[in-house]
Amino acid sequence: MSLYQVDKLLFTLFNNLELQEEYKQNPEAVLKRYDLEDFEAKALREVNAGELYRMGAHSFLLWQFSRLMDLKPAIYFKQVRGD
Amino acid sequence: MGKVVLGLAAPHNPNITSRPDKMSADVQGKLDVAFGHLKKGLSEASPDCLLILTSDHVTNFFYNNAPMFCLGISDTCTGPAPKEMAELRIPRATLKVDTTMATGLLNYGIESGIDFSYSQEMILDHAFMVPLSLLTPRMDLPIVPLHINGMLPPRPTAARCFRLGQQIGEYIRNHYNGKVAVLASGSFSGDIGGPKMGSIDTALDLEFLDLVKDARSQEMVNKATPETLERAGVANEILIWITLQGVLGNLKPSFTDYICGKDWSTAATLATWQPKL
Numbered sequence: 456m457s458l459y460q461v462d463k464l465l466f467t468l469f470n471n472l473e474l475q476e477e478y479k480q481n482p483e484a485v486l487k488r489y490d491l492e493d494f495e496a497k498a499l500r501e502v503n504a505g506e507l508y509r510m511g512a513h514s515f516l517l518w519q520f521s522r523l524m525d526l527k528p529a530i531y532f533k534q535v536r537g538d
Numbered sequence: 539m540g541k542v543v544l545g546l547a548a549p550h551n552p553n554i555t556s557r558p559d560k561m562s563a564d565v566q567g568k569l570d571v572a573f574g575h576l577k578k579g580l581s582e583a584s585p586d587c588l589l590i591l592t593s594d595h596v597t598n599f600f601y602n603n604a605p606m607f608c609l610g611i612s613d614t615c616t617g618p619a620p621k622e623m624a625e626l627r628i629p630r631a632t633l634k635v636d637t638t639m640a641t642g643l644l645n646y647g648i649e650s651g652i653d654f655s656y657s658q659e660m661i662l663d664h665a666f667m668v669p670l671s672l673l674t675p676r677m678d679l680p681i682v683p684l685h686i687n688g689m690l691p692p693r694p695t696a697a698r699c700f701r702l703g704q705q706i707g708e709y710i711r712n713h714y715n716g717k718v719a720v721l722a723s724g725s726f727s728g729d730i731g732g733p734k735m736g737s738i739d740t741a742l743d744l745e746f747l748d749l750v751k752d753a754r755s756q757e758m759v760n761k762a763t764p765e766t767l768e769r770a771g772v773a774n775e776i777l778i779w780i781t782l783q784g785v786l787g788n789l790k791p792s793f794t795d796y797i798c799g800k801d802w803s804t805a806a807t808l809a810t811w812q813p814k815l
Contacts, residue, residue: 514729515732517731535731535735
């Protein structure tokens with residue numbers, strides 16, 4: 456588990472507009488700069504909020520990530536609640 | 539010696555400034571009236587300094603360095619953060635910090651048992667800027683920003699926050715020369731990004747508000763257990779109100795209001811305390 460690395464990426468994305476742009480253009484280049492397990496990178500790549508929430512990602516940062524990635528709020532809530 | 543001339547509590551829900559067009563006329567009207575009441579109180583109290591108690595929203599602090607209490611002590615502080623400029627619709631502003639108070643409080647705290655952290659680079663995110671933009675839109679009142687950890691558990695205990703508030707009051711009354719208004723920025727429950735987002739825990743909010751109305755500070759402290767704070771959600775700001783109550787002692791508010799907007803995930807709770815001078 457490298458949950459800290461997941462949160463660190465979410466935190467850095469939340470606060471760094473240039474990184475946000477880069478992530479939108481080329482997520483793989485950004486993901487490989489963090490020490491992530493394969494399943495963590497996969498969940499981030501797929502914007503799988505439910506998976507990220509259940510592995511313990513910080514929920515406030517996760518919400519900001521979902522907005523950055525244009526995940527519809529209804530889908531976000533459904534995923535996080537595990538409906 | 540110094541005086542606490544006013545206590546204020548106001549929300550910083552970004553919806554208040556970011557999407558007023560999506561807000562119902564009824565909610566907008568209630569917010570205008572309530573914020574107008576606080577703004578008038580602040581103007582009449584004419585403080586030399588506004589001490590702002592709130593929790594950083596993972597802008598300045600993260601798991602790499604997460605202080606419980608952090609004072610901004612630089613000559614000026616700027617906000618909002620670049621990431622939230624477009625959404626908030628609040629112009630970027632640089633505010634003067636009352637460094638006499640900020641450094642005085644820092645040193646007083648350390649001498650008397652509150653080991654504050656401090657920052658020369660504190661960014662004022664929306665938790666500061668939303669209420670500031672509505673209460674002092676000219677941004678010309680010197681401030682002291684004080685972060686109280688709410689979003690990166692473990693949080694400080696409620697008893698510790700209450701004691702912090704008491705010590706802030708002692709510092710102002712015994713060591714500061716001027717008039718201070720103290721603003722608690724935040725509402726009670728709020729699970730932003732968590733599974734309870736989208737609904738407001740009105741029952742919990744109103745239980746706390748009842749305690750606030752009667753200044754039942756010991757009950758506030760007793761109620762704010764880690765379990766209650768967990769129920770109140772990742773972005774709950776109950777500890778901020780408890781800190782303010784510590785500053786104000788047993789003073790009851792002269793005004794309170796509780797406003798819920800459609801689709802909000804946290805209610806707007808506002809209050810004013812007017813100490814006898």
